[in-house]
Amino acid sequence: MLKTVSSKYPRISLVKKPKCNHYSTKLSYKHNLGEEPLRHITIGTLLEETVAKFGDRKALISRHQKKSLTFAEILDQTDKLASGFRSIGLEKNDRVGLWAPNLIEWYITKMACARAGLIMVGLNPAYQPPEMEYCINKVGIKAIVCADQFKSQNFYENLATVAPELEKSEPGKLKSGKVPSLQTVITMSENKKRGAFNFGEILDLATNDSIAQIRKYQRDISPDGPCNLQFTSGTTGKPKAALTSHFNMVNNGYLIGKRNELNRKHHTICLQVPFFHAFGTTISIMAALNHGATMVLPTDGYSPDKSLDAIKEEKCTIIHGTPTMYVDLVHQQEVRKEDISPEIAVAGGALCAPQLFKKMLSVLNVKKVKSVYGLTETTAVVFQSMVTESEEKAVSTVGHVGEHVEVKIVDKDGVVVPCGTPGELCIRAYCNMLGYWEDEAKTKEMIGPDNWLMTGDQFILEEDGYGKVVGRLKEMIIRGGENIFPKEIEEFLNSHPNILETHVIGLPHERLGEEVCACIRVKPGTKVTFDDMVSFCKGKMAHFKIPSKLKVVDEFPKTTSGKIQKFKLKDLPAN
Structure with missing residues (x-):
């Protein structure tokens, strides 16, 4: 049973005048109504639409796996896996943990969860057994799809540490005292593991009839229903689990892709970020799916050398990465001096320094550097670079407020401050999470009864709708x-x-x-x-x-x- 705080509110609302004592100046409030309406569809329906438009186009190129799949092949594999999930007893809104690095199987599993009406739980592939035990119990994971190995991680052995009963269980019938919700483990290994299904076995369970049932089932999945649990990054303590809907993800992905110019031509994206993070899940996967862009995986983890190889050999036109990744990529390019000319570099996940922006333009030879700003709790993005803007705006701000998004900046008493004055950024929009999983108290701390989400970020809103991050309120130093x-x-x-x-x-x-x-x-x-x-x-x-x-x-x-x-x-x- 889902236990979250309701977030039902008008998608375009009439707003009462914000409470403020500064009547003689422009207030730090903006409501971007948007150029086109939001779409009330599911991820599964979106996949079908993308196949109808771009079926023969490459959706994913995995260089380390030496494999690639078109959008049509993705849909075929997705429906087989979704059918297999239902055959082993997974039901609507069951939580399926996805614990793996960047692999084709990760992408297929995400889409299969959406098509089967399941809630996918993205799990950090670096998690150790105690962290996995926490996550499984936090959201009641019923099945885990995991990789074989990644770096020093042996996923099956780690799960056997969490649930020692696994090695003596029949596949799909795990009963563990430490993680009572977990019943099924599915490994991406070519070798059979005791107590677990192989990924290929689940695909093989599909029949023509069961696949047809999955396709019919799409009409029974609500766009407003939950589809994704995203754990917060855990930079300051134990992560919380933000629940998002199909509606959140489809529309945020579409609008992100539009600002990043994916709708203008067929782009090829070098993906340096992990799939499990909001950057990978929404800014990359959902944006690419909305606009038929091709994603390139340079490797299963992160390597600036392999990213540079991918940009050069796959002729990538867009790069996705965090500022730390761009620091490394710029340094590698300074050493290697490859003949590359990607068009756009998208930076997100943390604040990007102006000095780094300028190096990305000059050293990586990109035409534009674009910022994205958001939170796990807002699906992904709420501020983003515009298609055309000055270099000063690109370097000094995190972009312009997104379409269909309301923002305001308030002081410590909740009073809206004048434009240009620092305060806490608050957001009210279609992209706000449904709530933290089974944590009503934490949800109410972040989202008030008026549906404003309080970010905890010290922020400046300019009159023209551009934003600047001053810092985290909790990181402010008082000397x-x-x-x-x-x-x-x-x-x-x-x-x-x-x-x-x-x-x-x-x-x-x-x-x-x-x-x-x-x-x-x-x-x-x-x-x-x-x-x-x-x-x-x-x-x-x-x-x-x-x-x-x-x-x-x-x-x-x-x-x-x-x-x-x-x-x-x-x-x-x-x-």
Whole structure:
């Protein structure tokens, strides 16, 4: 049974005048009504429509698997798998965990869950047994589809650690004390595993009649129904599970693709991000599906060298990645100097420094760099670069508010602030999640009774609808009564010729409350000392913003989706 807070509200609503005491100025409120209506369809119906338009076009090229599938072949495989799922007893709204790196089977499984009326749960392939136990129990996963191996991970062995009964069970009949909801394990291994089905076995269960039933079943799946559980990135603690609908994902994917110009020609996307993350699931998969774009998987994980190979050899016109990935890709291209000319680089998942934007344009030889900004809880994107905009807007903002989206910026008392004034970003839109799975209290903390979702991001809204992220409210450093936002210092230090990447954190200080600590990654063969950093900052920023501590790292601790885990930086020794 689904236990979430209702999010039923008008998709285009009449809005009462926001409460505000600043009547003489423009308020930080924007409602972008959109150029075309939202579509009330499911992911399964969208797949059928895409096949009708682009059936013979490549949907996916997996270079490491040496395989590719057209959209028509994807639909064929998807319906076989969906039929197999129903044959082994999976029913509407059952949760199916998908625990694998970027593989063709991942994509097929996602689509099969949508066609079978199941709720797919994207699981980080880096999760260890205790994390898997938490996720399985958090959302009541009934079946898990997992890879064989990825890097040092053996998925089956990890599941057997979580559920020791697996090795003595019949496939589909697991009964485990630690994870009572889990009944079925399906592996992508070529070898038979005790207590588990093989992926191919499930496909082979399909018959002409059962596939026909799946196709008829599409009319019984509601676009407003749940289809995806996305765990938050876990950068600050245990992840929550955001539930989204077909309607959320179809429309967010369409509008994302439109802003990223997928509707203008047939694009080929080099996908560096993991499928399981909102970037991969919505910004990449759903946008490509809406517009018939081809996705290229350079490898099952992440490798800037293999990304560069894919961009060159597959003639990719668009790149998807996080800022950290672009730092690495730019560095590799500086070394290799390949003859590449992709048209667009899309950056999301974290804030992108202006200095990095400029390097992406010059070093990667792209014509445009586009930003996307959003949250797991908003399906994916709410602010995004426009098709045409100035370089100043591209470099200094996270884009323009999306279509069919309302935003406002409020102070600590919930009062709407004037444009250009920092405050907390709040969002009310079709893309807001249905709620956190079986966590009414946390859902109410984030989404109020008026359906405004509070992001926790310190944000500035300009009069023209463009937005700027100042930083996370929880990351703000208060040093001796001065409010300091890490992003400002990070962007400045990233302009140092020897610094590749910077992340700024607050450390406890007996007298000041907090002090500023800069954590940096430097270019190979160079070094930056504490005195170098202070000298670089003096005269260019207020004295209280200059870091009093420096930590130099070889690699930043981060999630598989590329987000930096700032809470782990506090435990690293200072230089």
